[in-house]
Amino acid sequence: MKARIGLEIHVQLTEAGSKLFCGCKSNYRGMEPNTNVCPVCLGLPGAIPVPSRRAILLSLASASAFRCAIPTAIVFTRKHYFYPDLPKNYQITQYEKVGGAPVCSGGEVEYLEPGSWEWRKVRLRRINLEEDPGRTVYGEGGILASSHALVDYNRSGVPLLEIVTEPDIPSPRDARLLVESILLTLEYIGAVNPRLEGAFRVDANISLEGGDRVEVKNIGSLQDVEKALAYEEVRQRRLLEAGGRVERETRHWDSIRGVTKPLRHKETEEEYLYFPDPDLPPVIPGRRLAEEARALASKTPRRVLERITGLGVKIEVAWSLVSSKPAAQLYLAAVERGADPWLAARMLGIDYKGELREAGRDPGDPGNWPSLDKILDLIGYVERGVYPYDTVKGLVLPRLAMDPGVPLREVLPEAVTDPGRIVDEVLTSEPGAVEDYLRGRTKALNYLVGAVMKRAGGRAVDPRLVRRLLLERLEKMRGGGG
Ligand SMILES: [Zn+2]
Numbered sequence: 001m002k003a004r005i006g007l008e009i010h011v012q013l014t015e016a017g018s019k020l021f022c023g024c025k026s027n028y029r030g031m032e033p034n035t036n037v038c039p040v041c042l043g044l045p046g047a048i049p050v051p052s053r054r055a056i057l058l059s060l061a062s063a064s065a066f067r068c069a070i071p072t073a074i075v076f077t078r079k080h081y082f083y084p085d086l087p088k089n090y091q092i093t094q095y096e097k098v099g100g101a102p103v104c105s106g107g108e109v110e111y112l113e114p115g116s117w118e119w120r121k122v123r124l125r126r127i128n129l130e131e132d133p134g135r136t137v138y139g140e141g142g143i144l145a146s147s148h149a150l151v152d153y154n155r156s157g158v159p160l161l162e163i164v165t166e167p168d169i170p171s172p173r174d175a176r177l178l179v180e181s182i183l184l185t186l187e188y189i190g191a192v193n194p195r196l197e198g199a200f201r202v203d204a205n206i207s208l209e210g211g212d213r214v215e216v217k218n219i220g221s222l223q224d225v226e227k228a229l230a231y232e233e234v235r236q237r238r239l240l241e242a243g244g245r246v247e248r249e250t251r252h253w254d255s256i257r258g259v260t261k262p263l264r265h266k267e268t269e270e271e272y273l274y275f276p277d278p279d280l281p282p283v284i285p286g287r288r289l290a291e292e293a294r295a296l297a298s299k300t301p302r303r304v305l306e307r308i309t310g311l312g313v314k315i316e317v318a319w320s321l322v323s324s325k326p327a328a329q330l331y332l333a334a335v336e337r338g339a340d341p342w343l344a345a346r347m348l349g350i351d352y353k354g355e356l357r358e359a360g361r362d363p364g365d366p367g368n369w370p371s372l373d374k375i376l377d378l379i380g381y382v383e384r385g386v387y388p389y390d391t392v393k394g395l396v397l398p399r400l401a402m403d404p405g406v407p408l409r410e411v412l413p414e415a416v417t418d419p420g421r422i423v424d425e426v427l428t429s430e431p432g433a434v435e436d437y438l439r440g441r442t443k444a445l446n447y448l449v450g451a452v453m454k455r456a457g458g459r460a461v462d463p464r465l466v467r468r469l470l471l472e473r474l475e476k477m478r479g480g481g482g
Pocket residue numbers: 019022023024036037038039040041042157
């Protein structure tokens with residue numbers, strides 16, 4: 001029984017700056033309830049919506065990144081329903097069956113399958129640009145038992161992309177990879193900060209051969225996309241194998257119990273009373289806006305990945321960088337300033353990212369990464385042999401992962417500032433070993449390296465550098481003596 005999965009992903013354009021039709025902020029987090037509001041997003045009579053240029057730009061850039069043509073016009077429609085968190089009693093969206101024109105029809109999303117390292121494709125049906133409603137907050141006991149409900153309109157009117165895929169997705173895992181890829185792409189083009197609480201929600205539909213389609217609502221995290229669909233896949237399979245029927249229905253994902261449950265009646269299309277919004281004339285994207293959108297859309301994770309593998313970095317390591325945007329940015333900036341592409345990839349993509357994971361810190365958060373100067377200093381120390389890579393890896397990276405702001409001099413062991421001088425001292429104080437080496441007993445070199453390390457007395461010095469300095473001087477002696 002093969003599964004067919006389709007997704008409807010709602011992503012806030014958190015980086016739009018303002019709400020979709022007024023100047024209130026797009027990122028309302030941390031604000032007192034009902035302070036990020038105005039007559040437009042409160043739906044007061046006579047208030048007229050004005051589309052935000054940046055929200056339109058970011059939605060077009062998203063469409064373009066997912067291989068949609070920039071539309072000739074965006075036409076908004078009203079979708080009516082009555083709920084306390086929707087003050088106008090309608091949501092502004094783009095329903096094409098009543099003359100709406102979405103920001104994207106068709107298109108496709110690619111995602112990388114880590115394992116085979118193949119790019120897989122899922123067709124998109126459309127992308128709408130719409131408003132997020134406000135938030136209803138219940139007291140103790142939740143929606144069923146609370147004595148009251150509070151409404152916060154800070155979120156009301158925040159621009160939201162509704163991304164709808166065709167039911168092309170073969171497995172719950174592929175569904176998670178797809179959502180990850182969509183969020184990463186939107187993060188790269190500067191539209192969304194996916195780490196903000198509530199920045200995205202997923203509704204999924206899944207059917208097995210021989211069964212009807214079931215919609216699962218209210219999925220709020222990447223892990224839950226896979227968990228909810230895996231649960232639903234097993235539930236439907238058992239039902240069909242036992243000779244039962246899977247009915248068409250809508251279910252609710254309960255992330256705490258890890259189960260899906262039947263949901264009450266949902267409005268049908270007719271009940272929404274869709275029609276074009278008379279307050280909003282069609283938005284016709286001009287050439288400049290379209291060009292700006294395409295420029296933003298060119299910064300996709302796949303392009304960045306290709307750039308890094310083009311520097312000779314293996315795809316596994318390159319993807320480790322690309323899958324955390326701050327890592328990829330830091331990496332490319334370091335390489336641009338002359339850092340060795342492989343050394344930088346190893347330090348940032350493998351070892352530092354590994355330390356962040358170990359410390360339970362999010363590698364996608366720019367605040368968890370050290371400054372470019374610090375990284376360049378560390379790479380420079382390794383390249384010049386001031387510190388061996390293992391010292392940086394073992395002593396410095398774990399400390400920075402806990403506190404990226406800590407000064408390097410507080411973390412690094414004291415270094416030998418002039419290794420050449422210690423090498424010369426050892427060559428003078430160990431004439432026997434020097435003689436042995438010059439007579440062809442090459443093992444004497446190891447003894448001399450050890451003697452230099454001992455004389456360094458616990459200060460850091462790269463043994464490879466010591467070996468090189470010793471060899472240079474010994475060969476010179478041999479040349480001078482012969
Ligand atoms: Zn407002």
